[in-house]
Amino acid sequence: MDYILEIKNLRKEFKNFTLDNISFNLKPGYIMGFIGPNGAGKSTTIKLIMNLLKKDGGEIKVFGKDHIKYEKEIKNRIGFVYDENYYYENLSIEQMKNIVAPFYSKWDEHKFNYYIKEFDLNPKAKIKTLSKGMKMKFSLAIALSHHADLIIMDEPTSGLDPVFRREILDILYSIIQDESKSIFFSTHITTDLEKIADYITFINKGSIVFSKTKDEVLENYAIVKGGTNLLNNDTRKQFIGLRETSVGFEGLVNNVDKVKKTFGDSILIEKPTLEDIMVYSVRR
Numbered sequence: 001m002d003y004i005l006e007i008k009n010l011r012k013e014f015k016n017f018t019l020d021n022i023s024f025n026l027k028p029g030y031i032m033g034f035i036g037p038n039g040a041g042k043s044t045t046i047k048l049i050m051n052l053l054k055k056d057g058g059e060i061k062v063f064g065k066d067h068i069k070y071e072k073e074i075k076n077r078i079g080f081v082y083d084e085n086y087y088y089e090n091l092s093i094e095q096m097k098n099i100v101a102p103f104y105s106k107w108d109e110h111k112f113n114y115y116i117k118e119f120d121l122n123p124k125a126k127i128k129t130l131s132k133g134m135k136m137k138f139s140l141a142i143a144l145s146h147h148a149d150l151i152i153m154d155e156p157t158s159g160l161d162p163v164f165r166r167e168i169l170d171i172l173y174s175i176i177q178d179e180s181k182s183i184f185f186s187t188h189i190t191t192d193l194e195k196i197a198d199y200i201t202f203i204n205k206g207s208i209v210f211s212k213t214k215d216e217v218l219e220n221y222a223i224v225k226g227g228t229n230l231l232n233n234d235t236r237k238q239f240i241g242l243r244e245t246s247v248g249f250e251g252l253v254n255n256v257d258k259v260k261k262t263f264g265d266s267i268l269i270e271k272p273t274l275e276d277i278m279v280y281s282v283r284r
Helices: 042-047 071-075 093-103 109-118 132-143 162-175 190-196 214-220 256-266 276-281
Strands: 005-013 018-026 029-033 057-062 078-081 151-153 182-186 197-204 205-213 221-226 241-244 250-254 269-271
Touching: 005 042, 018 042, 018 057, 018 205, 029 042, 029 190, 029 221, 042 057, 042 151, 042 182, 042 205, 042 241, 057 109, 078 132, 078 214, 078 276, 093 109, 093 132, 093 162, 109 132, 162 182, 162 190, 182 190, 197 214, 197 276, 205 214, 214 276, 221 256, 241 276, 250 256
Parallel strands: 029 182, 029 197, 078 151, 151 182
Antiparallel strands: 005 018, 005 057, 197 205, 221 250, 221 269, 241 250
16 A cells, blocks of 8 residues: 555535645655645545545545545544534533444554543543533544544644643654554644644645645745845746835745845845745735
């Protein structure tokens, strides 16, 4: 199996939005960060992978198998952490676990109890009394307790404090030390991905902007700063996105050598963050 997740020409049409023939792959043993602004198509893509929405075209393979034909087998091997919760609010954590556990052939009660204790969750607490962060911890405990080979996470660190966010990242990093497992991690908190992601897939307005290794992405792009006197109609075309003030400009480029030839020593070149790349690409 070359890829744990394969998306090929995936398409979904809504009245005011189209997921437009997107393609990307994830190999075993890696973490892929899935980034993009709100409304870009991140959650739609995840719902399609999980067959919670019906695709209009394209191909989705998980573990080398069609995601609809082998849905039950595939979902048995996926840990799913979603920003919205589909739990019965009036049940306790323990009662909800008792409903979920039988669906997984490799359910590990010892592991679940370990994570419940580690995440400081009271098994007797009702779901409706939990904060958003606590619900996310419960979802994560479920996802980590059945030896999943692929963990799919939609905004898993949203609403969590920085200390626990770091703990989750450490847990995820430890999971992929087993090189047969992978993590697909959708988030708008790009600093989390800078710590742990191997690959970054960037989606905007329903289309894939790029899907590359994190190192490739951070090496290919640069932030350029300089005075407004350097800008004209031609030089502006070299920027993916540009922010101008009365005293200067800051912009994103993906051709550093060409920019150096154009501006010489008149500019300052800095390494971008993933957030810089996302913000300037969306703002263009």
